[in-house]
Amino acid sequence: MTTAPDDVIALLRRRGRGTDPASLAELMRGVAAAPESLSGPEWVELIDPAADAEMTRALSKWRAQLAAADDGLQASPAPAARLADLRAELKRRGLDGFVVPRADEHQGEYVPRRSQRLGWLTGFSGSAGLAIVLADRAAIFVDGRYTLAVRDQVNVAAFVPHQIPEQSAEQWIAENLPKGGRLGFDPWLQTVDGQDRFARACQRAGGSFVPVEANPVDAVWRERPPAPLAPMLPHPVEFAGETSESKRARIAVILAGRNADVALITAPDSIAWLLNVRGGDVPRTPFALGFALLHSDGHVDLYMDRRKIPDRTVSWLGNAVTLAPPDELGGALDLLGKLGKRVLVETSTAPYWAATRLQGAGATLVRDADPIALPKACKNAIELEGIRTAHRRDGAAVSRFLGWLDHESRTGRLGEIEVSDRLQALREETGKLRDLSFDTISGAGANGAIVHYRASEVSERRLEPGSLYLVDSGGQYRDGTTDITRTVAVGTPSPEMRDRFTRVLKGHIALAGARFPAGTTGSQIDVLARHALWQVGLDYDHGTGHGVGAYLSVHEGPHRISKMPNSVALLPGMIVSNEPGYYKTGAYGIRIENLVAVKEAEIEGADRRYLEFETLTLAPIDLACVEPGLLTEAERQWLNDYHRRVRDTVGPTVDEATRVWLEQATRPI
Numbered sequence: 277m278t279t280a281p282d283d284v285i286a287l288l289r290r291r292g293r294g295t296d297p298a299s300l301a302e303l304m305r306g307v308a309a310a311p312e313s314l315s316g317p318e319w320v321e322l323i324d325p326a327a328d329a330e331m332t333r334a335l336s337k338w339r340a341q342l343a344a345a346d347d348g349l350q351a352s353p354a355p356a357a358r359l360a361d362l363r364a365e366l367k368r369r370g371l372d373g374f375v376v377p378r379a380d381e382h383q384g385e386y387v388p389r390r391s392q393r394l395g396w397l398t399g400f401s402g403s404a405g406l407a408i409v410l411a412d413r414a415a416i417f418v419d420g421r422y423t424l425a426v427r428d429q430v431n432v433a434a435f436v437p438h439q440i441p442e443q444s445a446e447q448w449i450a451e452n453l454p455k456g457g458r459l460g461f462d463p464w465l466q467t468v469d470g471q472d473r474f475a476r477a478c479q480r481a482g483g484s485f486v487p488v489e490a491n492p493v494d495a496v497w498r499e500r501p502p503a504p505l506a507p508m509l510p511h512p513v514e515f516a517g518e519t520s521e522s523k524r525a526r527i528a529v530i531l532a533g534r535n536a537d538v539a540l541i542t543a544p545d546s547i548a549w550l551l552n553v554r555g556g557d558v559p560r561t562p563f564a565l566g567f568a569l570l571h572s573d574g575h576v577d578l579y580m581d582r583r584k585i586p587d588r589t590v591s592w593l594g595n596a597v598t599l600a601p602p603d604e605l606g607g608a609l610d611l612l613g614k615l616g617k618r619v620l621v622e623t624s625t626a627p628y629w630a631a632t633r634l635q636g637a638g639a640t641l642v643r644d645a646d647p648i649a650l651p652k653a654c655k656n657a658i659e660l661e662g663i664r665t666a667h668r669r670d671g672a673a674v675s676r677f678l679g680w681l682d683h684e685s686r687t688g689r690l691g692e693i694e695v696s697d698r699l700q701a702l703r704e705e706t707g708k709l710r711d712l713s714f715d716t717i718s719g720a721g722a723n724g725a726i727v728h729y730r731a732s733e734v735s736e737r738r739l740e741p742g743s744l745y746l747v748d749s750g751g752q753y754r755d756g757t758t759d760i761t762r763t764v765a766v767g768t769p770s771p772e773m774r775d776r777f778t779r780v781l782k783g784h785i786a787l788a789g790a791r792f793p794a795g796t797t798g799s800q801i802d803v804l805a806r807h808a809l810w811q812v813g814l815d816y817d818h819g820t821g822h823g824v825g826a827y828l829s830v831h832e833g834p835h836r837i838s839k840m841p842n843s844v845a846l847l848p849g850m851i852v853s854n855e856p857g858y859y860k861t862g863a864y865g866i867r868i869e870n871l872v873a874v875k876e877a878e879i880e881g882a883d884r885r886y887l888e889f890e891t892l893t894l895a896p897i898d899l900a901c902v903e904p905g906l907l908t909e910a911e912r913q914w915l916n917d918y919h920r921r922v923r924d925t926v927g928p929t930v931d932e933a934t935r936v937w938l939e940q941a942t943r944p945i
Contacts, residue, residue: 517658613637
């Protein structure tokens, strides 16, 4: 649809709002390219800030038509012709291969549809991956979360799957790139550090790593969507707990301490936190895509499409924020170089394009971490109280769901999709849900063993008696982001299931109750969550805990709890998940996840400062899966105390039927 429908034009003219039909159609294509959240059609403000019900209906109908257009991302596996077309394009450009990451210019977990080049080329829908295409072979690299999914979604005869870190892309390049070969890459999609690693791999093969001016995948992806346009809206101080002016002043001090004049901010969630705004350009995460230059005086230059910034947001940003179109970023970097500025760049996330542009213009790169990441991770008192409120609300919805599930699952007729839809509906009934915080993982039986499983009509299983059901879900609320996993028995679990579940629970309790000296990192305490599993030769292949934002990304750094080394110490105010698990391929999966906040520990006689965790998540843990004999007295006490807290906090906020069920579900053991 290249122009606006007649009814929309007529309505706009009747309201005295003149508009160019072609420009309006282009705007609406961008609106349709953004995900539709659960918070209603807020995007209508971009077309008509005072839209009435009739206008909203007309625009919504048009948006639905545009969103239904085929962009090629539905095919899984992808048609073979796409790989052939790409190879022909590479040959035309004199390239021997090309790297196709699952990334956009911001290196985020969620990327807009126009940036899902890996999915379009291969059919893979996971949140992390990379393909390398040569003239005679191709490979796709995924981590342990997707070793099963990649074989279901991708033509493995065309793209041979490899699991990282056991089989690295760099090693594959060194072994397969022909001598003298030119391996192309998009400098917007490759980080500074990534470019360095891949260039060295190409050198080992006797070839070269070559930046391209335009992505060759884009040249053959004819249905590629436009850039998303969702409204960027103010995030009130009543939720943020600190003004943007105060935040900018704080970060400016950090910049000065790092001897930098300017910081290039490429992470959209950092920009959202700094400016107290939220958006909706990508699924499940409320931020707007753009770049920013933060100057040492606290002024910010924001490079973002003006069409997605309503006038009220412009007023909210104030005079200390200068708006500019995204295509002016290059000129701004050139000017920084000409002025001899020292520019802070996080080389693990910043595009290679930006760093080389700065260096070419004469700027000095200050290679350091995003100065916003750590302050953003340490929630203030207002944010923490909002997060607690969000978890009480979310816990009531999840408890209602678990009570319903306990009753209805006995029929054996429930399917994974129906069950996750019910959970979403209960969250929506709170009247506060903005969106899910990620796509719900609803896995029955063997599907629960697929760590990042997503139910479809093809893969869906029923919740059968004698099986386990795993549901990992969360909500985005203005006052907080939630993430919870519960594993429940459908009928009677086997002794093996109870043993494995209880060992996972022991690990969860060990971490929840841990006290540790200030300066401790998540990698130093990860063993606590695995110890009970290790004693019988079992383990899990994912991290134990990830950071969580305050109405931002459900996966937030720089801290984490993982076997992988991490130098970032846990600090008061950080939110992190506690989610050990166990997965028996082809049989069942177990994961128990609560979110916890790092806080000061009061230990009488302590010789130094200690920290501990406050558990935020409030919902029952299935006692039918617990083997009490495996728990120590202290572990049983923790579980009873936790369930008492769930009962006392959530019970008064739910309906009578759920309250009765909750009494039984949280009984002492």
